[in-house]
Amino acid sequence: MAAKRLTTPLTDEAVLSLHIGDEVLLSGVVYTARDSAHKRLIELIDRGEPLPFELVGQAIYYAGPSPAPPGKPIGSVGPTTSYRMDAFAPRLHSLGLRATIGKGPRSKEVMDALVNHKSVYFTAVGGVAALLAKRVKSAEIVAFEELGPEAIRKLVVEDLPLIVSCDAYGQDLHVEGVKAYQKLTV
Amino acid sequence: MREIHFDDVVAAVRDMSIEANLFLKDDVKEALKHAYEREESGTGRSILKMVLENIEVAEAERLPLCQDTGLAVFFVEMGEEAKVSGDGVAKAINEGVRRGYKDGYLRKSVVDDPVRRKNTGDNTPAIIHFDVVPGTHLKIALAPKGGGSENMSTVKMFPPSAGWEGMKKFVLEWVFKSGGNPCPPSIIGIGVGGNFELAAINAKKALVFRKIGQRNPDPFWAGKEVELLDDINKLGVGPMGLGGVVTSLEVFIESAPCHIASMPMAINTQCHANRHAFREL
Incomplete structure (x- = not known):
């Protein structure tokens, strides 16, 4: 299957063109944020304070990179497990976030938020972090530098290889994909 | 002295x-190549292709x-x-x-x-x-x-009446429930017997000291390893939990004597990047 090329910020049309199993090459800006950064983003929202980056149309990559060696924009940068951010994702989608990138399945609440806010969840392949680092053209810390690997970074990516695993139609590849190959029920 | x-x-x-952190051992590389060859899911093959490419990129670029x-x-x-x-x-x-x-x-x-x-x-x-x-x-x-695969690990204290069938059912349910979280295709380290903490240490040791394909020297446990691996790969979880026929690359079981009242089991889940280094001084 030929991969679809998409660029952030994502439009309604782009998100609605995606279905589970589609392979995507994503370009443009994505923001890294994981456990601690999410906690802080939600605290800012609760206090009515501005966020450190524009959320509308954007994509959050659940990732905490390894340090950049000399001459490279970033170190290895693969996805972390997404369920830990399930408690935060619906809130961010309701404020305009259009995509999250991570690994592993999402909760019912996140699946509903994807449908209600025309958004998408991409799987990035875990443990291929050197390969993914090569698709990052630049990286800069935009918030919470003191969190080290957990700081929010603005990445400019080119052809980041992703798989649509939860789409805006309520379909879940973690369920459908497994069903297609399951020969033993537990 | x-x-x-x-x-x-x-x-x-x-x-x-x-x-x-930069270089995988040959047994893991070979197992991943073999996984790519036998995976039937298109998505699964795309994933495993990236996993294999990543090994080369990491070596060439000196990135983890x-x-x-x-x-x-x-x-x-x-x-x-x-x-x-x-x-x-x-x-x-x-x-x-x-x-x-x-x-x-x-x-x-x-x-x-x-x-x-x-x-x-x-x-x-x-x-x-x-x-x-x-x-x-x-x-x-x-x-x-890594934290993702370690989080998908557990210790279970069975009553002896549960038997091997009880243990096996628990492992299959556990691997299925873990889905894509631990970055499958995984390697499953299992410690049986001992006590609460020894089971866990043996589960980890199984992942560190055995090469893929190296069976438990006790034919009873060697058979159980093969049986579990076959069944795990029928669960359909597949690479990154998105469906496929390769869910795990290997199952290692280490057994130890235990108390008359106990039948402990620990599962330590390892992602596909099964990284090790050894030295003797």
Whole structure:
């Protein structure tokens, strides 16, 4: 299957063109944020304070990179497990976030938020972090530098290889994909 | 008494930290190639192709295979007639980790406390398991362990009446429920018997000291390993939990004697980046 090329910020049309199993090459800006950064983003929202980056149309990559060696924009940068951010994702989608990138399945609440806010969840392949680092053209810390690997970074990516695993139609590849190959029920 | 120089241990551990995180061992590479050949799902094949490419990129670019360069877990076998000079072996290992993770541009993934969570900044303290044996040698095994797969690990205290069937059902349910979280295709380390903590240590040891394809020397447990692996790969979980016929690359079981009332089992789940380094000093 030929991969679809998409660029952030994502439009309604782009998100609605995606279905589970589609392979995507994503370009443009994505923001890294994981456990601690999410906690802080939600605290800012609760206090009515501005966020450190524009959320509308954007994509959050659940990732905490390894340090950049000399001459490279970033170190290895693969996805972390997404369920830990399930408690935060619906809130961010309701404020305009259009995509999250991570690994592993999402909760019912996140699946509903994807449908209600025309958004998408991409799987990035875990443990291929050197390969993914090569698709990052630049990286800069935009918030919470003191969190080290957990700081929010603005990445400019080119052809980041992703798989649509939860789409805006309520379909879940973690369920459908497994069903297609399951020969033993537990 | 043989004295091993503190600085030699530091240097060895520094190099091991970098080596383990950049280069996979041949048995794991071969298992991943074989997985790619036999995977039937298109998505699964795309994933495994990237996994194989990543091994080459990591080597060529000198980048860690995974950004999660892990907690540094050590198994140390120390001869009764060996000693490490200066502040001793544990301090030397931690200093080696500190230097390796800095010099190798590896991620510092350790927080000082599970609730207060301040990053220690140098990936220490390492977790070090010691065995004291006759001899004058010092053998060090390092297995950097990522958080995603470690979180998909568990200990279960069965009543003996559950039998192997009860254990097997639990493992299958556990692997199915873990889905894509631990970055499958996984390697499943299982400790059976012993007690609460020995089962867990044996589950981890199984992942560190056996090469893929190396069966338990006891034919009973060797058979159970094969049986479990076959059944796990019928669950359909597949690469990254998105469906397929390769869910796990290997199952290792280590057994130990246990109490008449107990039948403990620990499952330690390992992601496909099964990283190790070994040295003898």
